[in-house]
Amino acid sequence: MRYETVIGLEVHCELATDSKIFCSCSAHSYGAEPNSHVCPACCGMPGMLPVVNKRVVDYGMKAGLMLNCHINRVTTFDKKSYYYPDLPAAYQTTQWFAPVAVNGLVEIETSKGKKNVRIKQIHMEEDAGKLVHDIREDTTHVDFNRTSVPLIEIVSQPDLSSAEEVEAYLERLKTLLRYARVAECEMAHGTMRCDVNLSVRPEGSDKLGVRTEMKNMNSIEAIKRAIEYETSRHIDAIENGTEVLVQETRRWDDIKGKSYAMRSKETAGDYRYFPDPNVMPVVIDDKWFDEISESLPEFPEVKRERYMSEYGLSEYDSEQLAKSIALCECFEDAYSVCGSAKDAANWMLSEVMSNLNARQMTYDMLTLNGKALGELITLVVDGKVGRANAKKILNAMFDDASVSPAEYAEKNGFVISNDTGLMDSVIKTMVAADPKAVADYKSGKEKAIMAIYGKCMKELKGNCDPQTLRTKLIEYINSL
Amino acid sequence: MDRETLRLLELLNQLKLTEDEKKETFSFFEDRKADSCGLEAIDTSEVERMVHVMPIMTVVREDKVSQPFSREDLQSGAPETDEGYWCVPRVVE
Amino acid sequence: MYTVKFDTDAKLKVVADSMILTTDSETNAGSKMLKGYKSLLESEALLKLKAAGYGLCGKTPVGEFAIDLLGETSVDGAYTKDGALMLASADAVKTGDADIALVLDVNGSVRRGTAQSGLISVKPTYGTVSRYGTVPVACSGETVSLIGKTAEDCKNALSVISGHDDKDGTSLSDELCKSALSCGSVKRIAVLKSMTEGADSCVKAKIDAFVNALKENGIEACEIDDTVIVKSRAAWNILMSAELCNNVSRYDGVKYGYRTENFTNLDELYTNSRTEAFGQLLKTAILFGSDTLSTENYMKVYDKALRVRRVVLEAFNKIFGEFDAVLMPACSKMVYTEKDTENKFLSYTENLYTAPASITGLPAVVACGVQLVGKAFSEGALLDTVNAVCKEGK
Incomplete structure (x- = not known):
């Protein structure tokens, strides 16, 4: 039997703003001293209140329009709760009920031709901090510099069917978002990250197979390898019953070239979303919308x-x-x-x-x-x-x-002078200084003249028209 | 509310109740449920939800950086830090 | 000791309760979790008071995250006088230690404490006083409030702390904030029968006395029926608990505050820190709040409560078409003893009287042991009315 792979992507892109999404700390966390771009809000302390960075909404809209989305004119923020050391307040402010952009379309081109990938939605949210595991053996070190750096998450429909299409799609997203200057999209810097949702089904079937998710992939090559691996693992399970497929989150080990089921909590996925009472709805009026539309490249x-x-x-x-x-x-x-x-x-x-x-x-x-x-x-x-x-x-x-x-x-004296007298005297001096080259030239070795030409040019500090110098030099030697 | 639901709620909220606390929590849930009966009687099918009591919209700030807080101060009350990081027991991935 | 006292030369003294963050003294929000916690930022409202010449003369304890009856769950211990539970902030004003108390009204303990002490408090219209620098619990309804000896003291301090703040995304314009302070007097008051029914005879007597005083001052008072406003409590308990659950999840023993000694992995660090530091009421409230937001319950419980909030506000506004304010008790009895707190969850039923103004963000003034809930931005008029009507505290 022939199988087809069904892939949907969730792509996170850090937005290229100066400050974070809800506080005024610098958003440029890459390579900074640990916890140097933090405030009480970034470390989960009580007392500060979130105020939305306008540019985040600008960029969210731009991204939406670049990806042919419908822009929600009233867009709201919601809280998503879970415990993890990289999430200092134990909730992430994101968009669950009314994301900034929905129902988009991205055209990709592969060896098989052109294809449209539907975008389900784009939402704005805050990034989590960074965990460092290699300083001490028994300890995880926590850095909140990246906490609250603005992100957009671009959620595609499961319209992709191969590693090649995924690569084309990611490249296309990169190009479009970079064109709009809203995001760097550099996987090596972590400014673009990708979750891959994948299932396999018999070709032509309209029923989706069991879906697995691989989180936080950070290079296109790794994503491609992971897709190839997961696809054959799924097919193997379906055809040969090598294992029972379950809906789960898996970690891709790029060095071993294998994916592993991640240990998950019993309560995983229970995020208890609710509207953030501290963040007012953002209403995008015509003036704002037009301003952004007109600024698009x-x-x-x-x-x-x-x-x-x-x-x-x-x-x-x-x-x-x-x-x-x-x-x-x-x-x-x-x-x-x-x-x-x-x-x-x-x-x-x-x-x-x-x-x-x-x-x-x-x-x-x-x-x-x-x-x-x-x-x-x-x-x-x-x-x-x-x-x-x-x-x-x-x-x-x-x-x-x-x-x-x-x-x-x-x-710097780079302006070409029209003083041909200077050129003439330089030619005269240089020709006199290199009788061998002159002789060679006269005996038919035309290239020999280049040495004198070069010396003249150097003496004139390049400030002459190359063609004029050449003509005058030849004329002079011929006249000797 | 049953014991299994309560167990999952405890897990989800990183809390562990004693048997006595569980008992009291069950009765608390019962009381709230009884209280909520009154809500069901209110027809809200045509009513929009109200998250914010004041109808103001679009509170945004300019994209400007200011960082008046120092790491030393932010970590002064921390149970454990190392080389400028907060520390937790190793998270196995 | 009910309060941490500081020396101040200022003529006007303010105490701040332990939900109001201060940089030079402990703010523990009544919880073992934050025992010894010093904030890096200070409450915007307190900064404004200081700039206006008020001196901070002390910090008063609160119940754990200010959701209890009268502060009995505080890590600093319940505060009682002659067997009666007292709200520490109110008593600091009553004894003359402070001229004004700056507090966060989360679940009505402020209004209950004020009613008991015979003082005056104002919970201003939501959004007119910045919440920057307060410990967040139920952000959609909690309000920085004031307790004073006279309506004038409250109004003076309110005129200082009210105003727009860029650092609070729910803060209203200066113009609106100012409008809430305008003078005036109410002319017609609705007495909510459904609210008074469950209160004891002392409370009913206070209501009656207040109605008489109103009438003596030429203010009309009519008894009305209502079937919606009494249901505020159930809806508020859902919203408050859910927001509380989310807001206190940040306290996990990692960044600051209490950390258990008893752990071998991250999960134990989280669970044991929280379990050891939090009291029963808080734990139960967290679990209840969490449950209202579960995938299964969200629509039928949490979303429902959000819609009921609008229904309640509409019910108020309908009354305000005819009346200027609504009169109701602030509590079911005038004295709570420690015996009352054997029911650890009493605040979840006693807030019957405080939930209506909390869930709608409407201004509430407590005076003479009773509560007036007014139209949005009418706290100035409510305070003026109380000033004219109330013989106590003059």
């Missing part, structure tokens, strides 16, 4: 198409730029100043990319001022700055976003 496909049709870029270049909203914005700004989409794209995909690589920065970390890049491109195109010096200027612009290319060129 074009979708990646729309940008790619537009770069091809409107700017005449190649499909490859368009695709590369559309990978990141940061690249797109920088490119569009540069183009708006320099007026040539091709030049702007070339600079983005060569010099800007290599700077990012050299600095081990992701595309989304790009903070380069696109307008300034446009000015730099113009300086080069107008022959006012040589290409080698332009790269140095770009480097400085990466270090400091406030650098003005024109001023920087001026200050």
Whole structure:
């Protein structure tokens, strides 16, 4: 018999706000000293009251709209109770009754073509703290820095059927949320985490099989391996009766390549949700809704198409730029100043990319001022700055976003002078200093001239038009 | 309310009652149940639930960071800390 | 000793009960769990009083998380005088140790204690006084309140503590808070017959005396029947217990407070810390609250209580169409003895009288041993009325 795997995902993404969802502590917990971003509320002390961070709602809405959801115009917060050391107040404030967004749709593309994945809902909630198990053998250490960092949980319908689709779906979520600049979605940083709900059924059947859940998966590769493993474990159980499948939460051990049933309490899952009396309903009026809708970026496909049709870029270049909203914005700004989409794209995909690589920065970390890049491109195109010096200027612009290319060129003597007299005298000196190269050139070794060319360029500090220098040098040697 | 339900409630709320306490708790539940009979008589099918008594909406704050509390102070009353962490017996995963 | 006393040079002295967090003294909320607990933040209402020249002269004990009858479950012990149970905060005012008591009214002990002491208390309209810096128990209805010797003392202190606070998401606008303090007098008062029936003769006599005093002052008082408001208690007990269960789950022996010595794993640490530190009333209330929120009960118990809350408020508002305030007892008898507390759960029935104002957030003024519940934002008028009518405490 042939089987199909039915997968639904719950994806948690940390929202990229400055402060936490209900208190004013910094939300940037990654890599911070333990318990350095905490207040009485974060450690479960009595007395503070939750006040919702507006930007969390902004981002929740943006995420909802990017995923084609319906936005609930009245959205409320609820308390979910359970005991665990990473949950200092023994309750998590989340959205149970009226989440910010519902009924969405995400299109994914795999080797089998395009497919829609339905989104059940997106809700806003607070993250839990972090437990550290490797400091002392008998003790778990508790860090509340991550407590109350805002999250969205994106709950899909069980519309996925393979590891490949899951990967495509997660990549798509990442791209869309990064496009809207609401979340970093970096699994390695824990800013994107994933629970996988999986069951197996005979192909064509409309009855769902026994579902197991694997929690807190934190790399796409691990998720793919876990799905393959769970699928064959389920099929094995169904076909060969190797074990009886039960609805349960399992832990994926990526090193051993196996999943294990987690010990669960008798009372697990009894969360006693109820509306939080301390948090008033959030009403999203038309003004707020329109403000958020209008702030949304074009979708990646729309940008790619537009770069091809409107700017005449190649499909490859368009695709590369559309990978990141940061690249797109920088490119569009540069183009708006320099007026040539091709030049702007070339600079983005060569010099800007290599700077990012050299600095081990992701595309989304790009903070380069696109307008300034446009000015730099113009300086080069107008022959006012040589290409080698332009790269140095770009480097400085990466270090400091406030650098003005024109001023920087001026200050560092990178401006090409029209003084051909200087060029002539430098050529004369350099040619006189290297009679061997001249002789070689004259005997037909054309490349020999490059050594002298290089020395001239160096002496002129790069401030000359390469073509003019070349022509003048050849003319001079030929005249000897 | 039966013994099994009570046992699960104790488990869920990290409490352990003595036999006497259980007995009194059973009678407490009975009394509350009797009291609640009056509620059933009220027709609420057309009534919206009321979580907040004041009809104010959308209380939000700006996304601004302020951290006036120090870890030392926050941990000053802690039963056990180590290297800036709170401590609990090892949680087996 | 009923109160921790501090020296203060201030002309006006305030005691705060142990639900009001203070940074320089212990706030234990009446629980062994928080014995010795010092807060890092201070109650917004207390800070406002201090800024206005009031000096904190002491902290008074409360029953464990302020849900009991009159403080008898306090970790600091029950407070009695001549065999009668007393609310420590009220007695601090009565004896003249303090001019005003700043307290958290969770389940009516404040109003019962005030009625007994013959003092005046005001539970302002929900949302007009910040709850920032109070120990949370039943957040949807508990209110920072005041006990004083005169209505004027209460009104003066209330005008200091009322006002918007950004740190409390349920706090109302300054404009609304101010409107609650406006002067005025009530003209027609409804006497809730269904409430008075179960009270003893002393309480009934207080009601009668108050009605006479009203009439002497040209205020009309009519007896009315009601079948809904009396049901507030059952609904409030559900809401209060559920919220309590959730709010006190944070006390687990890990971050601060009491930790058991008797544990080998996390589960034992949690369970033994809580079991050893919590008293019977609290434990039972937690379990009851938890049960109302179970998947099986949520709709028929908790959700039902939320809907009844609206029905009760509508019943009040219907009365307010004709009357300015509702008169009812604050308790069923004027003296409670320690014998009464043999029923550990008496507060869950005695709150018959206090639950209506708690569940609706309506203002309640206790004076001359009786209770007036008014329209939202009418506490100023209620206090003025009491000031004119009440001979006691003048």
